[in-house]
Amino acid sequence: MFSLSPPPPLPPSPSPPKHHLPLQQTQTYNTHLHKKPITSSIPDFIFTAFSIFFLFSSSSPKPTSAPVNVIHKFPFPLNPRKFFRIPIMSSPSSRAPNRFPNPQSLSDWLKPRLPSDSFASWGVKPGTKNVHNLWLELSEGETTLLADSTPPIRTVDVVIVRVIGGEQNNKLLLESHQELSNGHVRNRCRPLSEKMKPGESVEAAAFRAVKEELGSVLPEGLDGDIVKIVPNSYSKKVEERASASYPGLPARYVLHTVDAVVEGLPHGEFCTEELEEYDDSDEKRAAHGAVSCKKHYWKWVDSYSDAKI
Template sequence: MSPPPPPLTNLPTLPDLLLTALSVCFLFTSSKSNIASSNACPFLSFPLNPRRLLKIPAMSHTASSTTTLSSSPSNRKNNLNIFAPRRHNFASPQSLSDWLKPRLPSESFASWGTKPGTKNVHNLWLELAEGETSLADSTPPVRTVQVLSVRVTGKHGKFLVESHQELSDGNVRMRGRPLSEKMKPNEDPESAAVRAIREELGSVIEGSEVGDIVTIDPNSYQMAVEERDSASYPGLPGCYVLHTLSAQVEGLPEGDFCTYEVDEYGDSDEKKLANRAVSVKKHYWTWVS
């Protein structure tokens, strides 16, 4: 008779069996879940490091901000096209006034042309008619204007600054900035600079052809966008596209001097309306370091 088999001493305990069963179950469900998720919505792909979308902030109507854009000569035309003014058809200054009244604070609008240093609705209508300004159809409207600023350099490294202006209504407007002029539609910065020098400095360089005495530095061109409330039109937010160039002008006085504004509208159809607008009669200039 054979001896009885030895007793089994290495049988798994009940807790071990339960743990093994749970592990097998977990592996099975995990594998199934991975297969399902890999086949679901194959056209949706989310990268681990998605690109950030840059929000373009809305323009503040109270704060001032400046954004510098590309200033390379090859991008000048593109920059001009981005902010090209849109034409608005207001039959008269009165129709423009009627359009503005419900869109602007009443106290601010009432100060146009009455508060020293401000312009009136005739000025804005002329800007729109000439294509120098555009208005966004918003409340309040945003006035966009392209401005050419010429840094006229002189002897000893000084440059020319307009200290103040004498206006047609007898008021004085403080300036403290280089020669500046609103640009015409489809006008490039160099042409605008020559025109600005002719109109604002022409009375002291009479007898000379402006193109012969002006030297513009093409490498000095810069462009920036400044957002701030308009000093000329209180309550009207402004977007100013600033084009800056440096230039030398022969024949200018070495000390402080004043110039007379050239009649901007001449004998045009806008002449009668221009007479009701606030205009600049004299410019006062000084050299600063």
């Protein structure tokens, strides 16, 4: 009997070359070798939709109505004013204290605020007053100093009494000059005038001015029958000018002017003695160095052109 031996094993089949791989395997291989970024299809979809929309909108008929106004949008509100802060009104001008402890404190305050040569002439130059006079004016409330400027501004209300006389009231009384307590002469050439007190009416100030400066030649018991203010003669104006009494200190004068008839005055030139301007007080004693007016010299003129009003 013949015995059959098992057949020898078949040799392994060789691997096909890479280019002979099946198509599916080749694609998989290439995919692993070259990874390309995956792009989304959304932009293509948007572009396609936009193209279709543009195609249909361009073919649709245009409306025949009036064009609509375009409203431009701004990055701020259309009514921005309601967001603005309302500006605060300027505060009133600051004022220097009306009552310095003494004339020296006023002098110390004024010295750095005024030209040195002008301040040094106070009370020395003929016709000027000194710091004692200004301190008295502040103490009595006749003068205020606006301190928010350099130099400060002296503000004073003044009553001007244009005393008229003559047979037809065609004369005007002028003060030609003054004789001061320090011996100086102060030229005036202006009508009767006086600084007003706080809260004083024009009529009361006019009556007081006549009494203080003309009273020495008037009958005793000066009353309202002697001084008569002309109706509708009142006027008011404001002037800013350099002060003759206080060089270097600018002044703002609020001028209240009235015409008045004063009975009993001399017809020609005459002189009067000044009554005490300030009552005896601690303030007056503290300002004992103030320059005062001792005598007033008056004359009548024919017209208003000769008066410095």
